[in-house]
Every structure is written in structure tokens, then in C-alpha cells.
Amino acid sequence: MTELKNDRFLRALMRQPVDQTPVWMMRQAGRYLPEYRATRAQAGDFMSLCKNAELACEVTIQPLERYPLDAAILFSDILTIPDAMGCGLYFEAGEGPRFSHPVRTAADIDRLPVPPMADALDYVMNAVKTIRRELNGRVPLIGFSGSPWTLATYMIEGAGSKEYRYAKGLMYSDPGALHALLEKLAAAVTDYLNAQIAAGAQAVQIFDTWGGVLTEPAYREFSLKYMESIVQGLVREADGRPVPVILFTKGGGQWLEAMADTGCDALGLDWTVDLGQCRERVGNRVALQGNLDPSVLFGNDEQVRREVERVLTSFGSHPGHVFNLGHGINQHVDPSRPATMIKAVQEISRALHAGTN
Amino acid sequence: MTELKNDRFLRALMRQPVDQTPVWMMRQAGRYLPEYRATRAQAGDFMSLCKNAELACEVTIQPLERYPLDAAILFSDILTIPDAMGCGLYFEAGEGPRFSHPVRTAADIDRLPVPPMADALDYVMNAVKTIRRELNGRVPLIGFSGSPWTLATYMIEGAGSKEYRYAKGLMYSDPGALHALLEKLAAAVTDYLNAQIAAGAQAVQIFDTWGGVLTEPAYREFSLKYMESIVQGLVREADGRPVPVILFTKGGGQWLEAMADTGCDALGLDWTVDLGQCRERVGNRVALQGNLDPSVLFGNDEQVRREVERVLTSFGSHPGHVFNLGHGINQHVDPSRPATMIKAVQEISRALHAGTN
Numbered sequence: 001m002t003e004l005k006n007d008r009f010l011r012a013l014m015r016q017p018v019d020q021t022p023v024w025m026m027r028q029a030g031r032y033l034p035e036y037r038a039t040r041a042q043a044g045d046f047m048s049l050c051k052n053a054e055l056a057c058e059v060t061i062q063p064l065e066r067y068p069l070d071a072a073i074l075f076s077d078i079l080t081i082p083d084a085m086g087c088g089l090y091f092e093a094g095e096g097p098r099f100s101h102p103v104r105t106a107a108d109i110d111r112l113p114v115p116p117m118a119d120a121l122d123y124v125m126n127a128v129k130t131i132r133r134e135l136n137g138r139v140p141l142i143g144f145s146g147s148p149w150t151l152a153t154y155m156i157e158g159a160g161s162k163e164y165r166y167a168k169g170l171m172y173s174d175p176g177a178l179h180a181l182l183e184k185l186a187a188a189v190t191d192y193l194n195a196q197i198a199a200g201a202q203a204v205q206i207f208d209t210w211g212g213v214l215t216e217p218a219y220r221e222f223s224l225k226y227m228e229s230i231v232q233g234l235v236r237e238a239d240g241r242p243v244p245v246i247l248f249t250k251g252g253g254q255w256l257e258a259m260a261d262t263g264c265d266a267l268g269l270d271w272t273v274d275l276g277q278c279r280e281r282v283g284n285r286v287a288l289q290g291n292l293d294p295s296v297l298f299g300n301d302e303q304v305r306r307e308v309e310r311v312l313t314s315f316g317s318h319p320g321h322v323f324n325l326g327h328g329i330n331q332h333v334d335p336s337r338p339a340t341m342i343k344a345v346q347e348i349s350r351a352l353h354a355g356t357n
Numbered sequence: 358m359t360e361l362k363n364d365r366f367l368r369a370l371m372r373q374p375v376d377q378t379p380v381w382m383m384r385q386a387g388r389y390l391p392e393y394r395a396t397r398a399q400a401g402d403f404m405s406l407c408k409n410a411e412l413a414c415e416v417t418i419q420p421l422e423r424y425p426l427d428a429a430i431l432f433s434d435i436l437t438i439p440d441a442m443g444c445g446l447y448f449e450a451g452e453g454p455r456f457s458h459p460v461r462t463a464a465d466i467d468r469l470p471v472p473p474m475a476d477a478l479d480y481v482m483n484a485v486k487t488i489r490r491e492l493n494g495r496v497p498l499i500g501f502s503g504s505p506w507t508l509a510t511y512m513i514e515g516a517g518s519k520e521y522r523y524a525k526g527l528m529y530s531d532p533g534a535l536h537a538l539l540e541k542l543a544a545a546v547t548d549y550l551n552a553q554i555a556a557g558a559q560a561v562q563i564f565d566t567w568g569g570v571l572t573e574p575a576y577r578e579f580s581l582k583y584m585e586s587i588v589q590g591l592v593r594e595a596d597g598r599p600v601p602v603i604l605f606t607k608g609g610g611q612w613l614e615a616m617a618d619t620g621c622d623a624l625g626l627d628w629t630v631d632l633g634q635c636r637e638r639v640g641n642r643v644a645l646q647g648n649l650d651p652s653v654l655f656g657n658d659e660q661v662r663r664e665v666e667r668v669l670t671s672f673g674s675h676p677g678h679v680f681n682l683g684h685g686i687n688q689h690v691d692p693s694r695p696a697t698m699i700k701a702v703q704e705i706s707r708a709l710h711a712g713t714n
Contacts, residue, residue, distance in 0.1 A: 163687055164652060172656025172664070215628050215650050217667070253611060254630065271572050273611065293572050295521060299529025307529070310574070330520055 002137035004202075004241075009071040010140050013203060013244035013266045013287045015320040021312060021349035022070035023342055024142075027328030028063040029075045033335055035062050046091050050076050053126040060131050064139065066335065067342050070322075071203070072135055073142040074196070076124055078207060081145065081188050082155045084120035085112050095159075102158030104166060106177040114184050117192040118199075124192075125199040132200035143201025145192050147208035147249075148185035148230075149223035152178065164213060171222060178222060186226040190233040197235055197243050205246040205268065206230065212251020219255060228262040246289055250327065253278065260286045271326030276314040287320035294325045297337040304337060308344040317352045359494035361559075361598075366428040367497050370560060370601035370623045370644045372677035378669060378706035379427035380699055381499070383625075384685030385420040386432045390692055392419050403448055407433050410483040417488050421496065423692065424699050427679075428496050428560070429488065431553070433481055435503040435564060438545050439512045441477040442469050452516075459515030461523060463534040471545050475552040482556040489557035500558025502549050504565035504606075505542035505587075506580035509535065521570060528579060535579060543583040547590040554592055554600050562603040562625065563587065569608020576612060585619040603646055607684065610635070617643045628683030633671035644677035651682045654694040661694060665701040674709045 004010070008022035030036055039059050043049035050056055060075040079097050083089035088100030103109055118125055131141055146154075154160065156167040170178045193204045211223040227247055236243045247259050248268030259267050260282045269278060269290035278288055296307040308323075315321045323345045329338070361367070365379035387393055396416050400406035407413055417432040436454050440446035445457030460466055475482055488498055503511075511517070513524040527535045550561045568580040584604055593600045604616050605625030616624050617639045626635060626647035635645055653664045665680075672678040680702045686695070 165655060165687065165689055168650070168652030169655035172653050172660045175660075212629065216631050218650075251608070251629065272569065272608065274573050293525070293575070295525030296529050298522060298526035303529045303532075330522065332522055 004140060005137050006070055006139045009322060010203060010241065010244065012320060012322045013246070013289075014242060015284055015287055017319045017353070019350065019353060020346050021321050021323045021353070023323040023345045024069050024071040024073065025063070025325050025329050025338060026073075028067075028069065028073065028338075029059045030329060031331035032329055032333045033062055033066070047077065047089065050080070050127075051123045053123065053130040056127040057130040057134050060127075060141075061134060063338075064135075067338055068346070069139065069342070071139050071142055072131065073205075074124070074128055074131065074144060074201065076127065076144070078144075078146040078209070079151065079154055080121050080124060081117070081185065081192055082151055084115060084117065085155075085184075085188065087155055097154065098159045099155060102166075103155045103181065104170070106174060106180065109177055109181045109184070112181070112184055114188050114191075117188060118195040121192060121195070125195055128196055128199035128201055140202035141200060142246075143193060143196035143204045145189045145196075145204070145206055147206050147211060147223060148182045148189060148226040149211055149214075150207060150209045151185050151189075152181050153210050155181070164210070171218065175222075182222060182226045186229045190230045193230065194233075194235050197238055200238075201243070202238065202241070203244045203246065204234070205248060208247065208249040208252065211249035216255065219249075219252070220258060223249070224255070224258060224262065227259075227264075231262045231264050244287075248289070256282050266320075266322065268324065269326065274314055275311060275321070276316065279315060279318065279320075284318070284320065287322060288315065289322040289324050291324065291326040292341070294327050294330055294333075297325075297329065297333040297341065299337075301340050304340045305344045305348075308341055309348050312345065312348050312352060323349070361497060362494050363427055363496045366679060367560060367598065367601065369677060369679045370603070370646075371599060372641055372644055374676045374710070376707065376710060377703050378678050378680045378710070380680040380702045381426050381428040381430065382420070382682050382686050382695060383430075385424075385426065385430065385695075386416040387686060388688035389686055389690045390419055390423070404434065404446065407437070407484075408480045410480065410487040413484040414487040414491050417484075417498075418491060420695075424695055425703070426496065426699070428499055429492060430499040430562075431481070431485055431488065431501060431558065433484065433501070435501075435566070436508065436511055437478050437481060438474070438502065438542065438549055439508055441472060441474065442512075442541075442545065444512055454511065455516045456512060459523075460509075460512045460538065461527070463531060463537065466534055466538045466541070469538070469541055471541050471548075474545060474549040475555070478549060478552070481549075482552055485553055485556035485558055497559035498557060499603075500550060500553035500561045502546045502553075502561070502563055504563050504568065504580060505539045505546060505583040506568055506571075507564060507566045508542050508546075509538050510567050512538070521567070528575065532579075539579060539583045543586050547587045550587065551590075551592050554595055557595075558600070559595065559598070560601045560603065561591070562605060565604065565606040565609065568606035573612065576606075576609070577615060580606070581612070581615060581619065584616075584621075588619045588621050601644075605646070613639050623677075623679065625681065626683060631671055632668060632678070633673065636672060636675065636677075641675070641677065644679060645672065646679040646681050648681070648683040649698070651684050651687055651690075654682075654686065654690040654698065656694075658697050661697045662701045662705075665698055666705050669702065669705050669709060680706070 244265035253273035266287035271293035601622035610630035628650035
């Protein structure tokens with residue numbers, strides 16, 4: 001067991017004091033980095049990159065070589081589980097992900113297998129082990145999965161969607177069938193995240209990218225309930241340390257209290273909410289992660305610094321904040337911008353925390 | 358001046374008691390109706406339909422022939438103003454709207470003319486007059502415009518967008534230039550809506566479709582501030598009746614108090630918020646319009662009725678509710694579904710209001 005040299009991220013998630021606010025970026029291993037584009041070209045297509053443990057490790061660590069980030073996140077796709085369940089994930093050039101076998105009916109759902117994820121997605125576990133070895137305790141490694149509802153939308157639509165014609169159609173015409181699908185997915189996600197933790201993930205995040213398109217009762221019934229069952233089913237300790245669980249529902253700012261009730265350790269927030277107000281609502285029950293508008297990284301130095309300061313001071317000097325973007329970093333961002341952002345986070349947060357440690 | 362035979366909609370917007378909750382649907386004249394598709398085919402392209410007062414009138418009235426709706430809404434495009442300012446609106450088959458001359462720099466913005474809208478968009482005013490004549494007092498006619506921020510996003514991006522790379526890029530790199538554009542647009546929208554009111558619009562709605570992609574401070578500074586200046590600049594009376602103003606920011610559920618402070622009469626709400634909670638927040642200061650998830654119309658009779666009941670009972674028997682979808686009706690909805698929805702609104706709301714009139 002290698003000693004963890006930088007545990008700011010894990011400490012902040014457990015609401016413990018830190019010297020400076022830890023920072024990472026959703027999609028930090030991505031197309032905005034020329035070195036990522038080079039490795040991806042070498043791998044061929046996107047899934048080949050995900051399935052090659054050495055190359056997945058390489059792109060996971062690339063942003064850490066450029067920036068003083070406080071966490072690494074496993075490089076993988078959000079749709080590995082439906083692929084392992086036989087939906088046939090593929091990518092069209094210039095398009096988002098697609099499934100060759102969408103799931104539309106109760107019979108389709110009934111037929112779906114739920115294979116043990118440590119075997120079915122052994123390439124993910126290999127990547128986790130390889131990354132942990134290469135990180136060598138430099139920073140913690142985050143594992144992740146899509147939420148059951150988010151995975152279900154892709155499986156039912158067969159692709160990304162704006163209106164969720166089929167997924168919401170099923171919800172409002174045959175809710176029982178949708179629940180059967182979500183139950184299978186909740187079991188699969190629990191198994192998948194536990195396998196990642198066993199392989200070496202030191203924190204996990206559940207990405208509920210499309211929970212925010214639901215009404216409040218539908219969010220509770222079709223998304224949150226299944227995330228709660230996952231949180232309850234996770235093995236939340238490894239190497240003698242807690243393995244914190246982060247829930248991120250994009251557009252879920254209205255439902256934070258209910259999200260905190262799941263028993264998770266932290267909530268990820270998009271940029272449309274005010275961090276200070278969110279903290280007032282959930283108090284010290286969970287840590288908060290976020291929430292700079294990713295588009296701020298199209299701005300100049302002065303604006304980047306000003307917006308970072310706004311986010312940090314809104315949360316204040318309490319323990320329990322992980323700085324992040326409110327959504328993934330945009331592919332068109334100049335790689336000099338995250339450097340400006342991270343420097344501002346470090347300088348401003350050190351001053352904030354100086355009086356409190 | 359023709360007597361208005363059904364004033365439920367206007368009464369509800371002014372928080373006066375009604376016998377049943379008035380109902381209309383955003384995008385009620387649209388592709389889900391076969392008769393709309395026939396008229397559109399006759400007109401040729403979309404803008405030709407908007408520019409032909411007789412045909413625009415025909416499609417405006419089509420949904421009223423099918424359903425007992427309590428309001429008509431002018432059939433037009435949201436992007437008429439940028440087109441009148443010389444941006445060159447066009448539509449690619451199967452794509453959204455595009456501009457041949459996007460606005461990207463302070464110099465582009467400086468050059469933009471703001472012509473008097475009654476002349477530059479006389480085809481809209483002709484459509485309003487024609488529709489009023491044909492409605493003959495059956496129900497009130499709603500005029501509308503996009504919000505300055507929403508219009509600006511299309512003008513700057515040159516098309517629809519998911520990430521607002523250029524619009525938010527301008528916001529975070531040259532906010533002064535963006536303010537100059539928004540000032541021109543606020544003047545143009547005020548003029549445009551006043552011209553619609555002079556031509557016969559009996560209520561107006563401002564569609565802030567993309568306000569919800571902003572941070573709270575950015576929403577206040579770049580969207581809400583300009584909507585407030587429009588609300589303050591409108592002539593809010595015609596034919597001896599108030600002309601109510603409705604603000605609709607999709608994804609703006611977190612900012613209702615600030616929206617109500619603009620002095621508008623009503624707020625449109627998307628389906629992600631609970632109407633009863635919203636009413637508690639804004640009290641009787643404004644009416645509320647909404648907020649059935651448009652995807653409910655993919656459901657069966659029982660689910661449609663159940664969701665309608667949930668929306669109506671959440672608001673309760675207070676005056677000041679206009680029933681609507683939380684966003685435009687989807688083109689794939691079966692035309693029998695709105696009939697089920699409207700019947701449920703009428704029956705359930707009559708019972709709700711029975712004790713209070």
C-alpha cells in the first residue's frame with residue numbers, strides 16, 4: 001500500500017480542514033489537450049482508448065503533468081455498463097454515442113442480462129489498477145459511473161436526446177417497465193463501483209447527467225431512489241480510509257436536500273446555483289463540489305480570477321469544498337486557461353483557509 | 358372594438374377569480390397537427406409562412422378549432438428581430454435557424470441598426486391584425502418576443518448552440534461589448550412588443566429560452582436586467598384593459614423572486630419546479646403559468662390525467678394560475694393527447710374553483 005502524498009481531495013470530501021481548496025476538473029483528460037488528441041489518434045477510436053489500460057492510464061495522468069490537480073479520474077466512458085449488457089455501444093464520427101440494440105419494451109428489459117461487472121468490464125478494472133500503480137500515491141484516483149436513469153435514457157433512446165421521447169414515453173405509459181430496467185441498472189452500477197473500489201478507486205462519483213430533465217416527483221421516483229440504493233450498497237472503505245461517494249445531478253440544484261438524504265458524502269453542483277446558498281441548505285451534512293461555469297475558461301485572466309474568487313468566497317472558509325467546473329471542460333478551451341484557474345484557486349483559497357487551520 | 362367572449366386567460370394573469378383554470382400550450386400551432394403541416398407545405402418554407410398574414414392567421418387558429426383553448430398565440434419566429442437587424446436569418450433543412458452574418462465583435466455590434474419594428478416587421482403586425490379580426494373576440498391573442506439574451510446567443514453563435522462558446526466567450530472576455538448588444542436588443546424588443554400591442558396583442562410573453570444556462574449573477578446582469586427594462590417600457594393597456602406581461606426563463610426556477618421584482622404580471626415555469634412551492638415564494642405578486650412536462654403527452658390517458666391533477670392541486674384554488682406545458686409541445690405528440698389534457702384541466706379545475714367563486 002503506497003502512502004497517499006496529497007489527500008486534500010479526500011479530506012475535503014469528509015469535511016475536514018485543508019490548507020487550500022482541492023481542485024480537479026470534470027473531463028480533465030480530454031480533447032482540449034493536444035497530448036490527449038495524440039494518444040487518442042494512436043489508439044484509433046474512443047472505445048479502443050478506453051479498453052487499453054496503458055493508454056487509458058496515460059491520458060488519465062496527462063492533465064496532472066500539466067497542472068497541480070488534487071485528484072485523477074479514471075478515463076473511461078459513461079456507457080460501459082449498457083455495452084456490457086449487450087446494447088452494442090458504438091460511436092459515429094462527429095456524433096455522440098449510439099446503441100445498435102436500444103431497449104424499448106418490457107420484453108427487451110426482461111431479456112437484459114446483468115453480468116458480474118468485474119469480469120464483463122475487466123478492462124476498466126485493469127485501467128484502475130494500472131493508474132493506481134502509475135500514480136504511486138501522488139493524488140487519489142476517482143472511479144465513476146453513470147446513474148441508472150442517465151444510462152436508461154441512452155439505452156432507451158439508442159442515442160443522446162434532447163427530448164427523451166422514448167424514455168419519458170415509457171415513464172408515462174409503462175412506469176413498471178422503466179422501474180424494472182432501473183432496478184437492473186442500480187444492481188449493475190453498485191457492482192461496477194464496488195469492483196472499481198476493489199481495484200483501487202479511492203472515491204467514486206455518480207454522474208446523473210439527465211436527472212435534471214425530470215419533474216421533482218419523477219426525479220425522486222426514477223432517479224434519486226436508485227442512486228440511494230447504490231450509495232447504500234457501496235463498500236465505502238479501502239486501505240483503511242473512507243471511500244467518499246459524490247452524487248452529481250446536472251440541473252439538480254433544487255433537490256439538494258433530498259440528494260443529501262441518500263447518505264452520500266458530497267454533492268456535485270452545476271454553475272447555475274450559488275454555492276453559499278447551497279451550503280446553507282445542506283449545512284455540514286455533505287461536502288459540495290463545484291461550480292465554475294466551464295465557459296469562464298473562454299474568458300481573459302482577470303475574468304477567470306474574478307469568477308474563481310466568487311465561487312470560493314461564496315462557499316467561504318468552512319471545510320467541505322472541492323473546487324471543480326460545473327460541467328466538463330470544453331474541447332475548445334485553450335490549455336493555458338485551466339492553469340490560470342488553478343493558480344487562482346490555490347492563491348485565493350490559501351488566504352481563505354489561513355485563519356481556520 | 359369586439360367584445361372579448363372568453364377572458365379567463367386575462368383574468369387569471371391579473372390574479373382574478375375564474376370558473377376554470379385557463380389553458381393554452383406553448384407551440385400549440387405546430388408540427389404535431391396535420392393541418393399545420395398541410396398549410397406549411399402550401400406556404401413553402403417556414404419564414405414564408407410567418408410572412409404571409411393569411412396563412413399565419415390560419416395556423417394560429419387551427420389549434421382553437423380542435424381544442425377548447427383559452428388563448429391564441431401569434432404564429433411567428435423568435436428570431437424576427439435579428440433578421441430585421443440584418444443578420445440574415447435562414448433555415449437549413451433538418452437543422453435549426455442560422456444567421457449568415459453572426460455578430461462576434463464590438464465593431465459588429467456597433468454597426469447593427471435598430472430599425473423601427475412596426476415598419477421593419479410590418480408582416481408581423483399584419484398577422485396580428487388579421488388574427489384579431491378572425492378571432493373576433495373568441496379568445497385573447499398573445500404576442501411575443503425572444504429575450505435580449507436569448508436573441509443575442511443566436512446572433513453571436515450564428516445558430517443554435519449547446520455550449521455558447523462565442524456568446525459566453527464574449528461575456529467573459531468583453532462584457533462591455535455584450536452589454537452594448539443587449540441594450541440595442543432591449544430597445545428593439547420594447548419597440549417590437551409595443552407595436553404588437555398597438556396592432557392588437559392582448560397579452561405578451563417574453564421567451565428567455567437560454568437564460569437558464571447562466572450563473573445567477575450573470576443571469577441578473579445579462580438577461581434579467583434587460584427584461585426588466587422591457588417590462589418598464591411597455592404600454593400595458595389596450596381597449597381599456599390591462600395588457601399583461603409574462604416572463605418565461607426556461608431553467609429559471611431558482612430566480613423567481615428576482616423575476617417577479619421586474620414588475621411583470623406573470624411568470625412562466627418549466628416542469629422541473631413545483632408550482633405550489635413557487636407560489637409560496639412569490640405569493641400573490643404575480644400569476645404563474647405552467648408547468649406540465651410536455652413528455653406527459655406521450656403517456657396514456659390515466660397518466661395524463663394524473664399529472665394534470667398533480668399540477669393543478671399543487672397550485673391549489675388561489676386565483677392566478679394559467680395552465681400550460683413547461684415547454685413547447687413536441688412534434689411527435691398524437692393530437693388526441695392535448696384533448697385529454699385539456700378535458701382534465703377543465704374538469705379538475707372546475708371542482709377546485711367551485712368553492713371559491
